Each structure stands twice: as C-alpha cells, then as structure tokens.
Amino acid sequence: MVYNNSITGKENIALFCNINRYMIKIENYLGVIEIHQHYFSELIGQTVTSCFGVAGMANSGASQGLRSLLFKRKNYPDKGVSVRADGGDLIIDLHIIVTYGVNIGTIVDSITNKVRYTVEQSTGLGVKKVNVFVDGMKE
Numbered sequence: 001m002v003y004n005n006s007i008t009g010k011e012n013i014a015l016f017c018n019i020n021r022y023m024i025k026i027e028n029y030l031g032v033i034e035i036h037q038h039y040f041s042e043l044i045g046q047t048v049t050s051c052f053g054v055a056g057m058a059n060s061g062a063s064q065g066l067r068s069l070l071f072k073r074k075n076y077p078d079k080g081v082s083v084r085a086d087g088g089d090l091i092i093d094l095h096i097i098v099t100y101g102v103n104i105g106t107i108v109d110s111i112t113n114k115v116r117y118t119v120e121q122s123t124g125l126g127v128k129k130v131n132v133f134v135d136g137m138k139e
Helices: 037-049 062-071 105-121
Strands: 013-018 021-028 033-034 055-059 080-085 091-097 126-139
Touching: 021 037, 033 037, 037 055, 037 080, 037 091, 037 105, 055 126, 091 105, 105 126
Parallel strands: 091 126
Antiparallel strands: 013 021, 021 033, 055 091, 080 091
C-alpha cells in the first residue's frame, strides 16, 4: 500500500486485494473510494477496440487463456487488459491484435495517448505507463 502525506491534501492510492477481487483504493480527506479493476478493464477495452487499426484484443495471461478455453467464449470485457497500481499512479498493460498493413508505431502511439486521456478524465487517477504488446496480426 502507498500512502502520501495527508497534510498536502493529495489523494492516497493503494492496491487492495480481497479474495478474487482487485480494487484500486483512493483515500482523501472526504473518505475512501474503491474502484473495481473490472471497471478499468471495460473502460480501457472499449477505448482500445475503438482505435483505428486494432482488430481485437489478445489474452494477456494464462488465466485469461484458460478461461476462454474452458468457457468457449471469445470475448470478455477484461481480455487483454491488466491494470495495477504503482506508487500513486496506474500501470496499464494491453495485448492487442492489429490489422494487416497499418503502421504499428502510429497505432501504438494513438492507443497510448487515448487510453491515458480516457482513464485520467474518467477517474482522476494518473497513468504512469501504458505498455502495449502487439500479439498478432489479422487481415
């Protein structure tokens, strides 16, 4: 958990883990706000898939791959998205599939800027880093 000086009025951010539930916990002088990781996953997933050149999201870990095999469902709101707190900011990992023939560097820059802006405007939390992994290509 990370706590900043409460005298300055800055918000304190901590990662709160409770059996299968991941919450981003924000503490300020008014109280505590907890935002579920599922909210971030849906927000970021919709933002990324709306970007030009993104054909879809790829599984970002063994648990997501196993879940898609067991339940035979293709798309989940958190597919390809991982959010964690580091210090007072968020680190976001994205696993994407791009459309064949597009400039990958331009797409990654666009996704990074759009995700950073959307998260900061929607939640007021700072984004430290957006890591984009291109896991495949689709025609």
